[in-house]
Amino acid sequence: MIPAVELKNLKKEFVVLKRKGLWREKSTVVAVDDVTFSVGKGDSVAFIGPNGAGKSTTIKMLTGILHPTAGSASVLGFCPWKERSQLARQIGAVFGQRSQLWYHLPPKDTFELLARIYNLDLRDFTKRRDMLIERFALSAFLSTPVRKLSLGQRMRAEVAASLLHKPEALFLDEPTIGLDVVARQELRDLIREWNRDEGLTVFLTSHDAGDIEHVAKRVIVINHGRVVIDNQVSVMKRSFLGTKIIHIKFHEEPSLTSLEEMHGVSVAHASAYILKLEVDTEKTAIEKTIHAVLAAGPVADITIEDPPLEKVISHIYAQGLQTTNLDQGRGISEI
Amino acid sequence: MNFFSKYLWIALTAARSNMAYIGEVSSRFIFLGVILYIFMRLWQVTYHETSASQLGGLTLTQMMWYLTITEAISLSATKVAQEVDEDVRNGTLAVQLTKPISYVLYRLATSLGERTIIFSMNLLIGAIIANTMVGSTPLSLAGLLLLACTLPLAFLLDFLGNFIIGLAAFWLEDTSGLALIYSRITWILGGLLIPLELFPYWLQPLVKALPFASMIYGPAKIFVAPDINNFVEIISRQIMASLAFSICLIILYRIALRRVFANGG
Numbered sequence: 001m002i003p004a005v006e007l008k009n010l011k012k013e014f015v016v017l018k019r020k021g022l023w024r025e026k027s028t029v030v031a032v033d034d035v036t037f038s039v040g041k042g043d044s045v046a047f048i049g050p051n052g053a054g055k056s057t058t059i060k061m062l063t064g065i066l067h068p069t070a071g072s073a074s075v076l077g078f079c080p081w082k083e084r085s086q087l088a089r090q091i092g093a094v095f096g097q098r099s100q101l102w103y104h105l106p107p108k109d110t111f112e113l114l115a116r117i118y119n120l121d122l123r124d125f126t127k128r129r130d131m132l133i134e135r136f137a138l139s140a141f142l143s144t145p146v147r148k149l150s151l152g153q154r155m156r157a158e159v160a161a162s163l164l165h166k167p168e169a170l171f172l173d174e175p176t177i178g179l180d181v182v183a184r185q186e187l188r189d190l191i192r193e194w195n196r197d198e199g200l201t202v203f204l205t206s207h208d209a210g211d212i213e214h215v216a217k218r219v220i221v222i223n224h225g226r227v228v229i230d231n232q233v234s235v236m237k238r239s240f241l242g243t244k245i246i247h248i249k250f251h252e253e254p255s256l257t258s259l260e261e262m263h264g265v266s267v268a269h270a271s272a273y274i275l276k277l278e279v280d281t282e283k284t285a286i287e288k289t290i291h292a293v294l295a296a297g298p299v300a301d302i303t304i305e306d307p308p309l310e311k312v313i314s315h316i317y318a319q320g321l322q323t324t325n326l327d328q329g330r331g332i333s334e335i
Numbered sequence: 336m337n338f339f340s341k342y343l344w345i346a347l348t349a350a351r352s353n354m355a356y357i358g359e360v361s362s363r364f365i366f367l368g369v370i371l372y373i374f375m376r377l378w379q380v381t382y383h384e385t386s387a388s389q390l391g392g393l394t395l396t397q398m399m400w401y402l403t404i405t406e407a408i409s410l411s412a413t414k415v416a417q418e419v420d421e422d423v424r425n426g427t428l429a430v431q432l433t434k435p436i437s438y439v440l441y442r443l444a445t446s447l448g449e450r451t452i453i454f455s456m457n458l459l460i461g462a463i464i465a466n467t468m469v470g471s472t473p474l475s476l477a478g479l480l481l482l483a484c485t486l487p488l489a490f491l492l493d494f495l496g497n498f499i500i501g502l503a504a505f506w507l508e509d510t511s512g513l514a515l516i517y518s519r520i521t522w523i524l525g526g527l528l529i530p531l532e533l534f535p536y537w538l539q540p541l542v543k544a545l546p547f548a549s550m551i552y553g554p555a556k557i558f559v560a561p562d563i564n565n566f567v568e569i570i571s572r573q574i575m576a577s578l579a580f581s582i583c584l585i586i587l588y589r590i591a592l593r594r595v596f597a598n599g600g
Contacts, residue, residue, distance in 0.1 A: 063433045067593070088435040098430050102348060104355040109348060116344040117436055119337050145355065171433075 003038040003074070004169050004201040005062060010035045010071035012057050012225075031057040033225035034071070039218075041168070044195045044202040046216035046233070050317045054225040055205045059171055062203075063093060076168055089118060092162035096174040099154065100161055101146045107157040108142045111164060118165035125164070132160040136190060152183025159190065169201040170194075176211050188214040209310040221316055229316060236312060244286055245305040246277040246293065254297030265289055273300075278307075341436065342444040349448030363453070364460050367410050371464050374406075374528060375399050391532030397559040398530075399469040403461035404482070404555035405527045408489065411454035413446045415494055416514035419501025423591075439498065439588060446494050447487075454486075477561040485554040485566070488573035493521070493550045495580035502584075505591045526552030546576035 012032040017024045032054040039045050049055050060066040062075055064084030073080055078087040101110045115125040133139050136156045141149055149157070155175060162170060172191065176184045192215050195202045204215055212219055212233060219236055221229040229236060248254075250273045259265060259275075264283025269276035279289050286304070293299065353360075382395045393401060419442065422428040431438045465471075500517055503510045522528075525547035534542055542548060553569035 060429060065429045065432045084432065085435045088433055091433070093430065093433045095426075095430055098425070098427055100430070100434075102352050104352045105348065109351065113344055113348045116341045117434060119341070 002041050004041040004043070004076055005039040005203065006074045007038070007058075007062075008036050008072045010058070010061060010073055011069045012054075012061060012066065013069045030225050032061070032068070032222075035222070035225070035227055037220055037227060037230055039201060039203065041201055042195070042199040043218060044192070044216045045204065046212040046219045047203060047205045047222065048207070048212060048219060048313065049222040053222045055222055056173070058222065059173060059203075059205065063091065063171060064088070089165060090168050092165070092167035092170045094155075094158055094162050094170065094172045094175050096155070096172075096177040099146070099158060101154065101157060103147050104145055106141075106143045106145055107138065107149075107161070110146075110157075110161055114161055114164050120165060128164060128166065132163060135193075136160040150183075151178055152180065152186065155179060155183070155187055156190070159187065163194065163200075167200070169203060172202065172204045172206075174206050174208075175204070176206065176208055184208075184210065185214075191215050209308065209313055212313075213309050221313075223317065233309070242280060242282045243307050244279045244281055245307055246275075246279060246289065247301075247303045247305070248275045248277070248293055248299060249273060249301040250275070250296075251298040251300050256296060259289075259292050259296055262289065262292060265292075342440050345436075345441055345444035346448030346451075349445040350452045353449045353452045357452075357456075360453075363410065364456060367406060367457055367460055368464060370410075371403065371406055371461055372468075374402055375464070375468050378402070391530045393530060393532075393559060394472075396469045396472045399465050400472075400474070401530060401555045401559045402528070403458070403465045404558050405525075405551050407454055407457035407461050408486075408551050408554065409522060409525075409527050411450050411457050412493060412497075412518070413449045413453075415442065415446050415497035416500040416510060416517070418442065419498055420504040420510045420514075423501070423504040439584070442498060443491070443494055447490060450490055475561060478558045481561050481566050482554050482558040485557055485569055485573065488570065488577060489550045489554050492546055492573060492577050492580060495577065495584055496521075496546070496550075499580070499584055499587060502587050502591050505594045521547045521550060524548065525550050526555070530556065544572070546572075546580065549573040549576050 010032055011030070011034055014029045014031055015026055016029055018027055019025075035054075035058060047055055047058070057066065061068050062073060062080055064080035064082075064087055067081045075087055076090045078090070080087055100114075101107055102113070111129050114120075115122065115129075120128075133142060136159070138153075138157055138160060141153050141157075146154060146157070159172075159175065170191075175191070176187055179187065188211060191202060191204075194200045195215070202215065204211060206212060216233055219229065219231065219233050220227055245268070253272055254275065256267065256270065256275070259277065260267060262284055264280035266278050267275065268278045275293075277289065277293075279286060290302075293302070378395065378398050382390065382398075388394060390398065419428075422431070422438075428438060431441060496517060497514065500510055500514050503513060507513070524542055524545055526542075531539055531542050531548060531552050543552075549569065549572050553573065557566050557569055
């Protein structure tokens with residue numbers, strides 16, 4: 001598959017001045033350290049990491065805003081920092097906390113302006129705009145000033161605005177931040193639909209596990225400037241923690257003694273007829289646990305689940321933190 | 336053609352956005368009315384007390400219209416320095432860089448679009464007040480034409496100065512103090528309340544050569560006393576100052592872009 005985004009040994013260092021008494025000392029902070037990965041055309045990738053991990057720095061290098069200290073990158077065949085304006089016509093960007101819509105004007109006025117900024121043929125623009133209005137259900141508030149829109153309506157208009165010039169790749173930086181459950185789900189569905197139906201490459205950063213689960217097929221985790229995980233979301237969820245959650249409903253009150261004695265099995269929740277177990281499959285096989293459950297009492301219903309993605313992510317971040325504690329000062333070298 | 340049309344469209348959008356909340360900014364026009372009235376009364380008293388028919392080469396009527404133009408110009412100033420400062424700090428500058436437009440020209444078009452609307456409104460209100468108080472004597476086609484020619488460069492020059500101050504946000508914690516000092520210097524040395532001819536003789540050549548005079552004094556003087564030689568001199572100074580400011584801005588902007596840090600993780 002032709003890569004839409006390709007990074008090779010990308011590195012970015014910042015020089016920061018630290019006050020030491022009357023003097024200022026220069027030190028170098030490595031924000032992105034030797035990052036290599038590629039994203040195929042039409043892929044949907046979640047690029048995640050804790051605060052300060054290097055996500056924004058990487059995205060800013062991929063959109064041509066920042067120059068790397070070392071390494072190379074190619075986005076849709078362009079070198080972002082050398083060919084920023086050519087690349088700008090091929091990509092769209094949505095930043096959840098920064099709007100590209102004019103605050104006092106209705107969204108349709110920003111659409112008109114974007115048509116001029118991207119030099120769109122006016123007939124093509126009208127067709128594309130009308131299609132986006134329909135798909136994103138914008139007609140009800142197209143003529144309402146942006147300041148009067150709800151955050152959910154505004155974000156739908158934001159994403160539609162970033163798709164006006166038919167970009168091949170869309171960069172989304174926390175697009176669902178602050179949205180309510182319904183608006184969040186609507187936006188996720190729209191992005192996923194666009195990725196699936198139009199072959200749009202989606203590169204998403206978010207702290208919301210739901211965004212990652214619903215929008216992305218692949219997840220790249222970055223921590224302290226380095227890629228720590230690059231895998232399919234489903235694989236990561238299934239295999240990373242090696243734990244399973246079992247929900248059981250009994251007809252009668254069960255006897256928990258044998259279950260509690262099992263190595264690697266812990267009771268997460270227990271009430272009269274309901275039991276929730278967390279099983280470390282590396283210590284105890286899942287079938288052995290099921291046998292013990294069936295022996296504990298008459299089972300009415302049973303479900304086996306992977307741990308929630310949120311838990312997987314916090315586990316990965318915590319592991320990264322432990323590594324850093326052992327290796328304090330990595331990434332910072334005094335000049 | 337496309338290049339200019341996109342920036343023209345940005346200016347039109349900015350003008351339209353400004354019109355959208357014209358009611359909210361009407362307090363500015365009330366302020367202009369009060370200020371103009373007070374200073375016009377002061378000048379009337381000054382002319383009366385000194386029994387002079389002209390001060391600094393201007394009659395009382397010319398002085399009133401001079402004041403109308405200088406006030407209309409200075410009170411139409413947009414918040415360029417503050418906006419650039421905010422764009423630098425909150426990362427909007429970085430977001431703008433992902434679009435196929437120049438950030439500097441985007442800000443210039445926005446500023447010119449907004450300023451044209453505010454200046455036109457200011458001029459309308461000022462003209463009504465001046466006309467009511469002293470009549471329309473200096474109003475001439477030549478004056479209007481020469482004013483229209485010098486205004487764009489005056490606005491450009493003011494924009495460049497303010498943009499440079501806004502860019503200082505890359506190095507300074509707060510640029511609002513700098514912007515305030517800059518605007519007050521522009522008012523004083525630009526001849527907002529007193530024409531430069533009333534400054535001490537030894538100071539006049541220096542003050543007239545400074546870029547501040549090209550922003551306020553020049554256009555107002557050419558309006559009340561149209562003179563082709565004076566016009567050529569003002570335009571030349573405006574062009575030279577604009578070139579000097581542009582060179583400073585380009586150099587600073589290039590250095591600043593290397594300092595665009597990533598906000599957030």
